Amino acid sequence: xxxxxxxxxxxxxxxxxxxxxxxxxxxxxxxxxxxxxxxxxxxxxxxxxxxxxxxxxxxxxxxxxxxxxxxxxxxxxxxxxxxxxxxxxxxxxxxxxxxxxxxxxxxxxxxxxxxxxxxxxxxxxxxxxxxxxxxxxxxxxxxxxxxxxxxxxxxxxxxxxxxxxxxxxxxxxxxxxxxxxxxxxxxxxxxxxxxxxxxxxxxxxxxxxxxxxxxxxxxxxxxxxxxxxxxxxxxxxxxxxxxxxxxxxxxxxxxxxxxxxxxxxxxxxxxxxxxxxxxxxxxxxxxxxxxxxxxxxxxxxxxxxxxxxxxxxxxxxxxxxxxxxxxxxxxxxxxxxxxxxxxxxxxxxxxxxxxxxxxxxxxxxxxxxxxxxxxxxxxxxxxxxxxxxxxxxxxxxxxxxxxxxxxxxxxxxxxxxxxxxxxxxxxxxxxxxxxx
DNA sequence: TCTGGGGTCCTAGGACCC
DNA sequence: TCTGGGGTCCTAGGACCC
Numbered sequence: 001x002x003x004x005x006x007x008x009x010x011x012x013x014x015x016x017x018x019x020x021x022x023x024x025x026x027x028x029x030x031x032x033x034x035x036x037x038x039x040x041x042x043x044x045x046x047x048x049x050x051x052x053x054x055x056x057x058x059x060x061x062x063x064x065x066x067x068x069x070x071x072x073x074x075x076x077x078x079x080x081x082x083x084x085x086x087x088x089x090x091x092x093x094x095x096x097x098x099x100x101x102x103x104x105x106x107x108x109x110x111x112x113x114x115x116x117x118x119x120x121x122x123x124x125x126x127x128x129x130x131x132x133x134x135x136x137x138x139x140x141x142x143x144x145x146x147x148x149x150x151x152x153x154x155x156x157x158x159x160x161x162x163x164x165x166x167x168x169x170x171x172x173x174x175x176x177x178x179x180x181x182x183x184x185x186x187x188x189x190x191x192x193x194x195x196x197x198x199x200x201x202x203x204x205x206x207x208x209x210x211x212x213x214x215x216x217x218x219x220x221x222x223x224x225x226x227x228x229x230x231x232x233x234x235x236x237x238x239x240x241x242x243x244x245x246x247x248x249x250x251x252x253x254x255x256x257x258x259x260x261x262x263x264x265x266x267x268x269x270x271x272x273x274x275x276x277x278x279x280x281x282x283x284x285x286x287x288x289x290x291x292x293x294x295x296x297x298x299x300x301x302x303x304x305x306x307x308x309x310x311x312x313x314x315x316x317x318x319x320x321x322x323x324x325x326x327x328x329x330x331x332x333x334x335x336x337x338x339x340x341x342x343x344x345x346x347x348x349x350x351x352x353x354x355x356x357x358x359x360x361x362x363x364x365x366x367x368x369x370x371x372x373x374x375x376x377x378x379x380x381x382x383x384x385x386x387x388x389x390x391x392x393x394x395x396x397x398x399x400x401x402x403x404x405x406x407x408x409x410x411x412x413x414x415x416x417x418x419x420x421x422x423x424x425x426x427x428x429x430x431x432x433x434x435x436x
Numbered sequence: 437t438c439t440g441g442g443g444t445c446c447t448a449g450g451a452c453c454c
Numbered sequence: 455t456c457t458g459g460g461g462t463c464c465t466a467g468g469a470c471c472c
Contacts, residue, residue: 043441
């Protein structure tokens with residue numbers, strides 16, 4: 001008698017692979033002199049430190065600390081700061097993902113520096129799960145120069161936690177599989193880890209949990225799900241199941257379409273004129289529409305918002321937003337820009353010093369199932385679709401803003417600051433690194 | 437110049453209408 | 455004229471994550 005292969009569902013086994021200090025590590029690959037130099041990479045507009053080298057973390061610098069608040073510390077400890085270079089990071093990210101696909105075809109690219117993999121079908125290829133993790137680490141290091149840590153567990157939440165342990169405790173040597181631990185070992189590690197380290201438990205929920213006497217991950221894992229449900233809802237109940245090894249979150253191999261798309265930026269300086277606000281809103285709308293078309297969706301509602309500098313209470317504050325429902329859902333940059341500028345016209349007031357502007361696309365649906373209006377002109381539709389297709393193709397081939405709407409303008413006095421960006425080493429012929 | 441990110445989802449509550 | 459429920463739309467803001 002044969003046994004039907006696959007009849008028994010395999011126990012779930014997930015891995016989370018995460019690049020250490022991703023942006024900082026990308027910069028160091030191309031500038032080895034930055035190894036061991038305390039280094040931060042700043043967010044858009046050179047605002048906050050969004051990536052910190054281990055030396056900087058050791059100084060107690062928290063995620064998203066404003067750079068200007070770090071100036072003294074930077075002088076004191078020789079911290080260097082680079083503007084972010086998303087073109088470089090995006091390209092390096094793709095390289096890591098393509099390596100990981102060789103390890104398991106079941107992969108969810110969770111963020112620019114993190115991927116979940118389902119590994120239960122491929123684990124038999126290795127003597128031990130840790131050997132698989134080690135193989136991932138060394139191949140990524142060798143092929144891209146980037147250091148990663150690997151966490152494994154019976155659910156995505158456990159894999160994420162294991163990754164945290166692998167990063168934080170040298171004893172794991174960069175690879176931690178919670179499934180491979182004995183029960184006392186598991187209890188030990190979960191008991192010395194604060195509940196705030198759990199995926200989905202942020203600062204506020206941490207505080208509320210602690211007030212209930214739930215301090216550690218082990219405490220949370222041992223809490224009655226009924227209690228968690230009444231106090232925090234189904235999401236926390238699910239997190240607790242995941243911590244107990246019951247996998248509730250599937251791998252999202254196909255990225256689900258966004259229900260809301262935001263494009264916004266702070267300005268490099270205060271903006272007062274309506275014309276400049278219009279240019280920035282048009283620019284943001286173009287970017288939002290590119291994202292919308294990339295997921296083959298249409299939007300039936302847009303919002304436009306502008307705001308003054310909330311950190312300057314001495315200046316008059318104004319932060320209006322306006323929603324506009326469209327007669328018909330669409331993905332045409334020109335149509336949506338037109339609507340956004342109309343909206344801006346309604347909320348704009350002269351006399352304020354604006355610091356940020358943005359657009360939101362919502363009421364999003366699949367383009368294929370688009371509701372048709374009674375009086376639609378199909379020929380016009382095709383014309384619009386063709387135009388957008390050509391625009392996207394040209395901008396992909398020849399670089400952003402090769403072709404754009406006139407509303408975006410050509411002055412960029414309001415553009416964000418980016419004072420210390422490294423070259424586009426891997427994506428631009430003129431900026432390839434030199435090896436002497 | 438005088439510094440403070442960006443994105444997604446979700447919900448409370450006000451305004452308005454039936 | 456007064457009262458109330460319930461729905462929708464919109465705005466504001468919380469929470470989380472990287």
